[in-house]
Amino acid sequence: MPLVAAIIVAAGRGTRARPHALPKQYRPLAGRPLVAHSLEATLRHPAIAKVLCVIHPDDHAIYEEIARSLDHDGKLLPAGFGGATRQASVHAGLEALAGHMGRAPDIVLVHDAARPFLSPQLIDRAIAAAELYGAAVPGLSVTDTVKVVGADGCVAETPDRAMLRTVQTPQAFAFPALLAAHRAAAEQAIDGFTDDGAIAEWAGGTVHIFPGEARNVKLTTGEDFVEAERRLSARHDMTVRFGIGYDVHTFGEGDHIMIGGIAIAHERGIVAHSDGDVVLHALTDALLGAIADGDIGTHFPPSDPQWKSASSDLFLRDARERVRRRGGIIDNVDVIVVCERPRIGPHREAIRARIAEILAIGTGQVSVKATTSEGLGFTGRREGIAAQASATVRLPASPEGQA
Ligand SMILES: Nc1ccn([C@@H]2O[C@H](COP(=O)(O)OP(=O)(O)OP(=O)(O)O)[C@@H](O)[C@H]2O)c(=O)n1
Numbered sequence: 001m002p003l004v005a006a007i008i009v010a011a012g013r014g015t016r017a018r019p020h021a022l023p024k025q026y027r028p029l030a031g032r033p034l035v036a037h038s039l040e041a042t043l044r045h046p047a048i049a050k051v052l053c054v055i056h057p058d059d060h061a062i063y064e065e066i067a068r069s070l071d072h073d074g075k076l077l078p079a080g081f082g083g084a085t086r087q088a089s090v091h092a093g094l095e096a097l098a099g100h101m102g103r104a105p106d107i108v109l110v111h112d113a114a115r116p117f118l119s120p121q122l123i124d125r126a127i128a129a130a131e132l133y134g135a136a137v138p139g140l141s142v143t144d145t146v147k148v149v150g151a152d153g154c155v156a157e158t159p160d161r162a163m164l165r166t167v168q169t170p171q172a173f174a175f176p177a178l179l180a181a182h183r184a185a186a187e188q189a190i191d192g193f194t195d196d197g198a199i200a201e202w203a204g205g206t207v208h209i210f211p212g213e214a215r216n217v218k219l220t221t222g223e224d225f226v227e228a229e230r231r232l233s234a235r236h237d238m239t240v241r242f243g244i245g246y247d248v249h250t251f252g253e254g255d256h257i258m259i260g261g262i263a264i265a266h267e268r269g270i271v272a273h274s275d276g277d278v279v280l281h282a283l284t285d286a287l288l289g290a291i292a293d294g295d296i297g298t299h300f301p302p303s304d305p306q307w308k309s310a311s312s313d314l315f316l317r318d319a320r321e322r323v324r325r326r327g328g329i330i331d332n333v334d335v336i337v338v339c340e341r342p343r344i345g346p347h348r349e350a351i352r353a354r355i356a357e358i359l360a361i362g363t364g365q366v367s368v369k370a371t372t373s374e375g376l377g378f379t380g381r382r383e384g385i386a387a388q389a390s391a392t393v394r395l396p397a398s399p400e401g402q403a
């Protein structure tokens, strides 16, 4: 059995997918950052022993959070830092693999973080082709007629489309040969290869083509994200689930309170075992309700000292992961805060952004509202604060999703 490693290249800036607050590989797709889809596909594949993601140094914190959320049994290696071009990023990944793995892999797959629809069958074909040929890329026949256009903007040539293929990733190679080709290109300062097949070819190798998959598209523009979301939401094997949550905390000593993961200055603090964030607690219960998985107290008992003063984003992240492990997608969450003071309006956008970040969804999927209780009851008497939340989740209609 060959030792197989995969490199996921995720160090680009996603300029063609802008404007968006995040580089495209961290932008949510079906409730998960884009890069998490490719990472999961490779981590789950039994023939791949190690996975290494190449990231931009500026993205270290966001990537580490995603890496922590993945089940990988030690299969995910520490991230490598990429370069200014895709070629430089792949080279950095190959060098990192050579350094991190006691025994260098026999075969390496190089895959774009921007291709989230990577199937196990395509990985199987890539590994088989690399074993057989040493260098192989997935290709699709061209169904449109392709023109070569001259500098004058007019057609210069119409190549025979039977000879043309569009190529995708994962591209698969004998590891030593691809590393040597990248090193040779770097030594000669030859840059600008847009795929690894081209580097292998430049180094004198023969590159084979195996069948790619039409669904294995690369998300390059904002429209590609819209289309990918549409494809995923058009799945008929998902069922819509709805959950609610409610939480109350008493005001006590202190000078701030946590609301939706944001510290807000206030003349009172909160009495609680954790940080007492009613918004994150209500949202946690809403998500757990949607998947019928108990409540926040079931998973984080207040009697357990380890949750003393815990930051409540931990609870919400746990609920998010429970949804994900069932193959679920968070469609939207809505929360209403009930208090006379502090005023929530000035903090609303910060709270929405923080919740969206914790849940790895878009801010457009997060609603935050507030009301007073007109002086009535415990909130009216300013003795405490309450929050109600709802969540809509889609779960696979399969037994695993419903279990
Ligand atoms: N310096 C770079 C450039 C690209 N990539 C990765 O290569 C893959 C394919 O590149 P592309 O889709 O072009 O991504 P970007 O370079 O980020 O996009 P753009 O060209 O629009 O900026 C992506 O997963 C991207 O993160 C990389 O690791 N390092």
Ligand SMILES: C[C@](O)(CO)[C@H](O)COP(=O)(O)O
Pocket: 086, 112, 167, 168, 169, 194, 195, 196, 218
């Ligand atoms: C590697 C690749 O995905 C194969 O089609 C493609 O060449 C990457 O190009 P990009 O400009 O870096 O997106």
